[in-house]
Amino acid sequence: GAVVSQHPSWVICKSGTSVKIECRSLDFQATTMFWYRQFPKQSLMLMATSNEGSKATYEQGVEKDKFLINHASLTLSTLTVTSAHPEDSSFYICSANDRLEDQPQHFGDGTRLSIL
């Protein structure tokens, strides 16, 4: 149980393109989803917390207009990287909490984003 699906797993696109990443909880309802970014050989950095039906809460230093988050249902959150540039290239990972179980977080497989 507690499976989180993330799609796509790999994206390569040109600078200036907007990229949408989907995160779905397959077998549980997630009131809260999290979006992380991870650079090589570094730990996960929380970007934002996504709550179903309300605006996402962004961490300090994360541009909310750059990284658009939508959590429209209890099983789906999306992250859109708008007008992506090479410095946005990273490994993006989502996670979710089971509604019936506060913790732990279950992670998706991640999306490797490469901006040329």
Place this chain on the structure above:
Amino acid sequence: QKEVEQNSGPLSVPEGAIASLNCTYSDRGSQSFFWYRQYSGKSPELIMSIYSNGDKEDGRFTAQLNKASQYVSLLIRDSQPSDSATYLCAVTGGTYKYIFGTGTRLKVLA
């Protein structure tokens, strides 16, 4: 500033030995503690969760929590080369947000 600290390693152990991974945290109000394993290029995978003082065992893994000393550890018995990965300690303090350590890289030598 709430912090979670781990030795970055690498920690090298021979196959079949016990690997001991440690994590300390600064917030005395922390309530929940998690160990994740992350293989290179992959996302974290939950290994253990622990919420109260003492030991919790699951197969070859044992998590140990000592809230008075503010540390949590993970023991891996009969270590296998497939256990070679980065182990992340995560701590929460009553909210859903994790505070991650930087991770300890474990190498199990065949």
